[in-house]
Amino acid sequence: MNAWETLVASALVGTDRQSPSIDFTAPALTNYQAALQSQSAAQQILSVASLIATYQAVGQNTAIAGSPLLAAANSEQLTCCSPQTAQHLGTILQENRYGEILPELLQLLAQAQQTVPPDFLPLLLDAAKKDKKLRPLILPILGSLGQWLARQNRQWEYGLGAKIADVDLASIQEIWATGSPSERSAALSQWRKLQPVESRQALEASWKTEKASDRAAWLEILQIGLSLADEEFLEVALVDRSEPVRLQAAHLLNQIPSQYRQRLTKLATELLMIKDANNYRITVNIPQADSLEWIAAGIIPNHKIGAKPIKLTIEQLSPVLIGADLNVWPQDIERLVTSVQSLTAGNIILSSLARAACYQRRTDWIEVLITRSPGVFIDFGAQSLLSAVPSDDQGIKERLFTQLLTADNSIEALPNKLAAMKCEPHWSETLSNLVFQKFHQYAQQQSYQYHVQELSSSISSHLDISVLPEVQRLHNQLAPDKFDYSSCIKFLEFRRNIRAVFDTT
Numbered sequence: 001m002n003a004w005e006t007l008v009a010s011a012l013v014g015t016d017r018q019s020p021s022i023d024f025t026a027p028a029l030t031n032y033q034a035a036l037q038s039q040s041a042a043q044q045i046l047s048v049a050s051l052i053a054t055y056q057a058v059g060q061n062t063a064i065a066g067s068p069l070l071a072a073a074n075s076e077q078l079t080c081c082s083p084q085t086a087q088h089l090g091t092i093l094q095e096n097r098y099g100e101i102l103p104e105l106l107q108l109l110a111q112a113q114q115t116v117p118p119d120f121l122p123l124l125l126d127a128a129k130k131d132k133k134l135r136p137l138i139l140p141i142l143g144s145l146g147q148w149l150a151r152q153n154r155q156w157e158y159g160l161g162a163k164i165a166d167v168d169l170a171s172i173q174e175i176w177a178t179g180s181p182s183e184r185s186a187a188l189s190q191w192r193k194l195q196p197v198e199s200r201q202a203l204e205a206s207w208k209t210e211k212a213s214d215r216a217a218w219l220e221i222l223q224i225g226l227s228l229a230d231e232e233f234l235e236v237a238l239v240d241r242s243e244p245v246r247l248q249a250a251h252l253l254n255q256i257p258s259q260y261r262q263r264l265t266k267l268a269t270e271l272l273m274i275k276d277a278n279n280y281r282i283t284v285n286i287p288q289a290d291s292l293e294w295i296a297a298g299i300i301p302n303h304k305i306g307a308k309p310i311k312l313t314i315e316q317l318s319p320v321l322i323g324a325d326l327n328v329w330p331q332d333i334e335r336l337v338t339s340v341q342s343l344t345a346g347n348i349i350l351s352s353l354a355r356a357a358c359y360q361r362r363t364d365w366i367e368v369l370i371t372r373s374p375g376v377f378i379d380f381g382a383q384s385l386l387s388a389v390p391s392d393d394q395g396i397k398e399r400l401f402t403q404l405l406t407a408d409n410s411i412e413a414l415p416n417k418l419a420a421m422k423c424e425p426h427w428s429e430t431l432s433n434l435v436f437q438k439f440h441q442y443a444q445q446q447s448y449q450y451h452v453q454e455l456s457s458s459i460s461s462h463l464d465i466s467v468l469p470e471v472q473r474l475h476n477q478l479a480p481d482k483f484d485y486s487s488c489i490k491f492l493e494f495r496r497n498i499r500a501v502f503d504t505t
């Protein structure tokens with residue numbers, strides 16, 4: 001027992017029955033042994049209790065004899081940002097204002113190969129701990145000190161990805177073999193970029209010994225450099241005992257022309273049957289719960305002999321449509337979508353086909369679904385569709401955004417449309433002007449200014465700053481009782497000031 005437990009035991013027995021047993025070797029009592037022994041038994045109990053309570057409240061020094069000091073951070077290779085940029089960063093991180101602009105500022109810092117003052121590094125690491133989307137943006141600007149800090153706090157270990165990206169292949173392999181889960185994740189990601197086949201083989205070798213949560217995380221990394229060469233391993237993961245692993249495997253197999261996709265394509269043509277190709281008359285054919293093909297594909301659970309058959313629904317079968325090759329359907333996509341809309345489960349089916357279009361990067365399907373299928377907004381979301389458009393094809397995105405904004409005359413749908421368009425960080429000057437025209441119409445028709453203010457803030461980080469003069473002009477023309485654009489103007493001015501610091505032209 002420790003000193004406190006010994007004292008409590010003595011007190012419970014009672015000093016009249018037994019002299020108190022006190023451990024004078026306890027650190028709190030060593031210097032007071034002589035003084036305590038001269039007191040009565042009751043006084044000893046109370047004095048020792050007071051000493052131990054005070055000692056525990058104050059705490060104790062950690063033994064440091066022989067402990068090595070922390071290694072200092074390496075010399076900084078990045079230039080520190082300007083005082084003006086530091087001030088802007090303080091407005092965002094310390095004053096909690098204009099948080100939507102942080103990704104833009106981080107990108108500007110990375111392009112300029114700059115880091116931030118030391119005081120801001122913990123704030124950035126904490127921000128990216130909460131928001132994973134910020135992590136790839138802060139890695140290039142952490143610098144040597146930021147990576148040193150990341151090593152001192154397990155919650156910041158993701159920051160080690162910047163360090164691992166700079167080491168050689170042999171070191172990456174060593175980190176994968178011996179590092180912490182976060183270090184191994186960063187190492188596998190970097191290894192996958194350098195050697196996609198060898199990194200996957202290393203994952204296969206350790207697969208059975210990994211935790212289920214780690215298996216799902218490692219599998220997600222195979223998104224980097226995903227190809228048909230990964231198919232055999234993904235088929236193994238598709239029957240893993242862990243559901244997150246199975247779902248991640250299906251997610252990856254849906255993106256490549258795999259045998260898995262071929263199996264689902266065959267089932268999809270049985271689920272949605274086109275009775276009349278000329279008129280696109282489609283019927284939904286729900287399979288039996290004991291259908292061997294569907295059980296073998298893992299879409300429906302194995303039917304136990306003697307058990308009461310379950311009634312399947314189109315929602316349960318949607319993975320078939322999500323994984324099916326869209327080329328199996330007639331090429332007149334608009335007529336097909338119109339025909340599906342007339343079905344009872346039309347929105348569910350179209351949402352599944354929308355996911356398939358995302359996996360297969362089918363811009364032709366995405367364009368029709370966005371402009372012709374309002375149900376996709378509700379059940380799937382146009383933002384996911386727009387995000388699937390190849391990022392290097394800005395012309396297609398610009399056209400889709402324009403079509404989305406002008407698809408109907410219902411101004412009430414504008415918030416949903418703008419939310420979908422936020423998948424693109426920055427809108428062009430032409431698109432920004434169109435957006436603000438629509439927003440101006442919307443704002444002047446609304447009676448609840450809070451919702452308008454919220455929408456104004458959400459789009460201000462995406463608008464091209466060239467629209468600032470037009471926003472100011474409209475603001476000056478507004479009637480006193482209408483929603484004004486002062487907050488939007490301040491937002492755009494703040495972005496303009498941030499960019500001015502980096503503008504070297």
